[in-house]
Amino acid sequence: MTTDDLLVVFLDANVLAKPVTRTLVLRCAASGYTVRWSRIAEEEADRHLTGRQLSIASLRALVEIPLSPTAAAPELFAGTSVDDRQILADAEAAGATFLVTEDVDDFAELDLRTAGVAAVNLDLFLAARADREVYRRALEVMVSGMADPSRTPAELHAAISRQHPRLFQRHRDLFEVEPLATRHRPPAALYRGLTCLRCLTRQPREADLIDGLCSSCTAATSPTSLAAD
Numbered sequence: 180m181t182t183d184d185l186l187v188v189f190l191d192a193n194v195l196a197k198p199v200t201r202t203l204v205l206r207c208a209a210s211g212y213t214v215r216w217s218r219i220a221e222e223e224a225d226r227h228l229t230g231r232q233l234s235i236a237s238l239r240a241l242v243e244i245p246l247s248p249t250a251a252a253p254e255l256f257a258g259t260s261v262d263d264r265q266i267l268a269d270a271e272a273a274g275a276t277f278l279v280t281e282d283v284d285d286f287a288e289l290d291l292r293t294a295g296v297a298a299v300n301l302d303l304f305l306a307a308r309a310d311r312e313v314y315r316r317a318l319e320v321m322v323s324g325m326a327d328p329s330r331t332p333a334e335l336h337a338a339i340s341r342q343h344p345r346l347f348q349r350h351r352d353l354f355e356v357e358p359l360a361t362r363h364r365p366p367a368a369l370y371r372g373l374t375c376l377r378c379l380t381r382q383p384r385e386a387d388l389i390d391g392l393c394s395s396c397t398a399a400t401s402p403t404s405l406a407a408d
């Protein structure tokens with residue numbers, strides 16, 4: 180499979196601005212997707228970095244990800260939050276199937292259908308798309324660079340549960356650890372769009388999807404079906 184054959188995932192600035200979060204989505208791309216973002220997303224993320232954090236432009240150079248195009252006429256997406264119209268336009272220009280963001284509710288359903296893009300919360304996206312062994316290797320690589328404080332993969336897995344409870348639950352049995360308590364409020368919306376996160380089939384209505392999964396994929400990942408496997 181070449182890069183051109185991979186599922187394209189566009190990252191919003193609020194995902195790029197969080198080091199652990201963006202590292203997870205980049206490391207888990209080996210599960211079968213490719214990551215893109217535009218200059219607008221990069222510049223917005225850079226404004227929210229603190230201290231000595233690596234700039235997003237420097238990160239992009241390290242991982243050799245090309246900038247996706249800056250689209251014209253973002254004002255066509257009038258139902259979307261003013262600050263996010265360019266992001267949606269850029270996601271469409273990048274040929275993205277999914278726009279991964281912390282603020283799904285900022286993107287209007289009609290605008291997403293027009294662009295042919297689905298907006299999805301990162302936790303939900305990784306729970307659906309991150310392969311088990313790819314996720315394990317991502318944790319191992321991430322802890323290898325942690326010194327203050329140092330962590331084991333199991334400890335990082337537990338820490339991830341604070342912001343990404345669905346990802347933790349999806350791979351809970353990788354390590355014998357319990358999830359940590361979270362003070363984060365649940366997101367207002369997890370998914371808006373018509374494309375199943377797992378099988379990538381496009382559904383006639385958003386109501387045909389449950390947390391971004393079609394009925395077949397929902398049944399295949401239910402506790403009963405997993406136990407049968």
